[in-house]
Amino acid sequence: MAKVLILFAHPAMEKSRVHQRLVEHIPKSAGIRFHDLYERYPDFDIDVLYEQRLLLQHDVIIFQHPFYWYNSPAIIKQWQDLVLEHGWAYGSEGRALAGKKFMNAISAGGSKKSYSKTGRNKFALTDYLLPFKQTAYLCGIEYLPPFVIHGTHRLTETDMDLHALQYEQMLLALSQDRISKPEIDSCIYMNDLVPIPNAIQS
Ligand SMILES: Cc1cc2nc3c(=O)[nH]c(=O)nc-3n(C[C@H](O)[C@H](O)[C@H](O)COP(=O)(O)O)c2cc1C
Secondary structure: OOOEEEEEOOOOHHHOOHHHHHHHOOOOOOOEEEEEHHHHOOOOOOOHHHHHHHHHOOOEEEEEEEOEOOEOOHHHHHHHHHHOOEOOOEOOOOOOOOOOEEEEEEEOOOOOOOOOOOOOOOOOHHHHOHHHHHHHHHOOOEEOOOEEEOOHHHOOHHHHHHHHHHHHHHHHHHHOOOOOHHHHHHOOOHHHHOOOOOOOOO
């Protein structure tokens, strides 16, 4: 069993359609911990020691958030800047997080097609995530492909429910260590490893 920590960041949950559902589907299992950063730190006053302790207690770290301006909402940057300290997370003596796994779980307004060379967003969504990937590598963390929900503005209620079920299945698979390294290496999005009925085109 792997212990999964979901660091959740949505600055306007009252307006959310997608993450409301995803959060509802997070399994209430002992091995999966949900931690809402905006709720806990409305003034961005991050408790660094508490966050570092949480990280040490978990094996898989997930940043769950909507994609905002090709990035995460601001509190995740604040969290990274303060929590990932030199000499703790990185640097010649900073090995606290080595061997852990990390991924983003994201919703994006843009379709998958729009995130391509010829699309309006010009680059693949995974290109925009490179700072997360390299941050993980610098800290000795294994970077997993992201879980992505595209085209959020056009999703029906049913689509969103299916995505939420898929997210639930992925979290269970991660916490039960059911996803192998070759599977991870073979996919672009984690979604590809957890098929859902009536695959959604977005
Ligand atoms: C401030 C802001 C910035 C956004 N930036 C992007 C963006 O860069 N790329 C994108 O695909 N969608 C962008 N969107 C759309 C959101 O990603 C989308 O509304 C969200 O993922 C839907 O999730 P929710 O229903 O939980 O809020 C943005 C939305 C807002 C409000």
